Amino acid sequence: MDDTLLHLWIDWNGAVKKEILESVDGLKLDPSEHIVYMAEKASNNPERKKIVDNIFWEYESVCLENSEYSIYAQSAGILRELRKRGHKVAIASNNTVRLIQGVVEKAGFEVDAIRGRDSVKKAKPSPEMIFSIMDELGFGREDVIFVGDSFTDVGAGKAAEVRTIIIKPGEIDLRKVLGI
Structure with missing residues (x-):
């Protein structure tokens, strides 16, 4: 969701990483590691996973409440066009379900299924979200x-063995790729 459908104004590599590092007593994490992998390693048991998911939500909720995000117009238009043509649309994101639901509601998107980091045991690149949907x-x-x-996303799509398209909103015309 973040950077596919919208951009969240969150300092993932600063404030969020710092808070994750401070929350996992006794677990050695590499602060230079990508936030996704750091969060996954920090979520090595259900209790720690809940802590990490809550840290994500803490920052995401501020974005949601204050509308500190930008929806990519092209991506939003494609979602609407796919629904209009009768296709099912789902969101699988390493953000929390609460954020996804909040943005979907505020933006008036119609989606058939939502999965977030807090609705599965393992976030992407695990294929669990895709399989669940x-x-x-x-x-x-x-x-x-x-x-x-x-x-x-590449890792999740490959592990799920589904067709996967990687985009950079604003740079690739997904309408042409999807033929819509």
Whole structure:
């Protein structure tokens, strides 16, 4: 979601990383590591995972309350066009479900399923979110096109063995790629 559909004004590599590092007593984490991998290592048991998910939500909730995010117009338009054409649309994000639901509601998007870091045991690049959505919607691998913007999305799509398209909003015309 973050940097595929919208941009959140969150200092992931500063404030969020620092808070995660401070929250995991006795666990050695590399502060230079990417936030996704650091958060995954810090979430090595259910109690710690809940702490990390709450840290994410702490920052995301401020963004949501203060509308500190920018929705990419092209991505939003594509979501609407896909729905208009009868396609199912789902969001699988390493953000929290509460953030995703809040943005979806505020923006007036129609989605059929949502998965976030706090609704699964492992965040992307694990394929768990994709598999969970496929199960809910009754889709096989051949029915899915997974669109993302990062290495975690590539990893999740590859692990789920679904068609995966990586975009950079504003730089690639996804309408042409999808043929819409």
